[in-house]
Ligand SMILES: NC(=O)c1ccc[n+]([C@@H]2O[C@H](COP(=O)([O-])OP(=O)(O)OC[C@H]3O[C@@H](n4cnc5c(N)ncnc54)[C@H](O)[C@@H]3O)[C@@H](O)[C@H]2O)c1
């Protein structure tokens with residue numbers, strides 16, 4: 333069964349996101365419609381490779397492509413410049429050229445590193461994304477941000493490189509561990525808070541078993557993110573910054589937990605709670621709405637308070653590594669009411685500390 337397509341368009345780029353089940357089988361045909369080259373690299377990780385790489389390669393081969401499979405170890409620790417270089421070397425060895433393209437088959441880690449490789453190989457070749465996590469479908473595969481981490485911080489090196497095609501095959505989510513699935517809802521709830529009060533309501537009575545509803549939900553989230561990105565692709569005007577709602581504290585929590593204690597979406601969930609506390613104080617977010625956000629996060633088994641022994645002081649010191657601290661000032665995203673968000677410039681480090689202490 334084929335699903336629905338979302339067309340993502342701005343003055344600078346245009347690509348389609350296909351959302352549905354059974355799409356990997358159609359992959360080769362779909363790619364053929366947008367790309368001409370013959371050789372391609374399928375970049376994936378060692379957990380996803382045995383699950384889906386054969387199907388992906390078969391579909392590409394039957395449409396006349398010549399895929400080379402490149403597998404890296406799963407996890408954030410693979411998102412490095414060194415690994416990106418090693419992938420490029422393998423692509424050179426497989427004689428990929430300027431007409432070739434990169435297929436990223438995996439979660440956000442694979443999406444980010446494969447997109448970065450596509451952005452730099454021969455100064456940029458096309459990127460096809462096959463996100464395999466809910467988080468990657470609703471967030472990281474859209475918007476063109478690609479990159480790798482350094483010892484000093486996440487995503488400090490990267491490029492904006494929009495994909496040529498994104499394929500969200502809902503069948504791949506069946507093997508995704510529950511905790512990984514749930515963390516995708518942190519980004520979805522974030523989108524609801526910043527842009528869609530109606531979606532927030534729908535999530536409050538969400539039925540996990542409804543496949544069509546999931547397809548619609550993913551499409552809606554793609555549209556929300558794409559609309560924000562289209563207004564500010566390179567994160568220059570401040571509009572794209574609203575997508576960072578919950579992330580200032582969320583990233584600091586990830587860092588304070590050495591990227592082991594919480595998944596990104598879980599740290600974001602805590603960051604959203606903190607951002608709502610700051611919003612209550614500084615932007616007039618009604619108390620009832622703050623509580624509704626906490627209830628909704630809990631509905632998706634996401635954390636809303638920190639474990640007692642978690643090093644809170646580490647969170648505050650980690651805040652200083654945030655790219656949003658420009659010239660000592662904090663660009664903190666607040667929500668005055670569910671469905672709206674704006675960047676505030678009057679939020680102090682003390683306000684944030686207070687919100688973190690309350691977690
Ligand atoms: N570029 C962006 O705009 C953007 C936005 C948000 C997040 N990100 C990045 O995304 C990354 C997080 O992405 P993620 O949460 O998808 O993590 P991930 O890519 O590490 O995937 C999570 C885990 O699930 C496994 N997995 C993936 N799909 C599976 C499937 N279908 N079945 C079974 N196992 C599967 C992976 O092997 C991995 O172990 C971070 O590096 C973050 O910086 C980027």
Ligand SMILES: [Zn+2]
Pocket residue numbers: 471519579596600
């Ligand atoms: Zn995020």
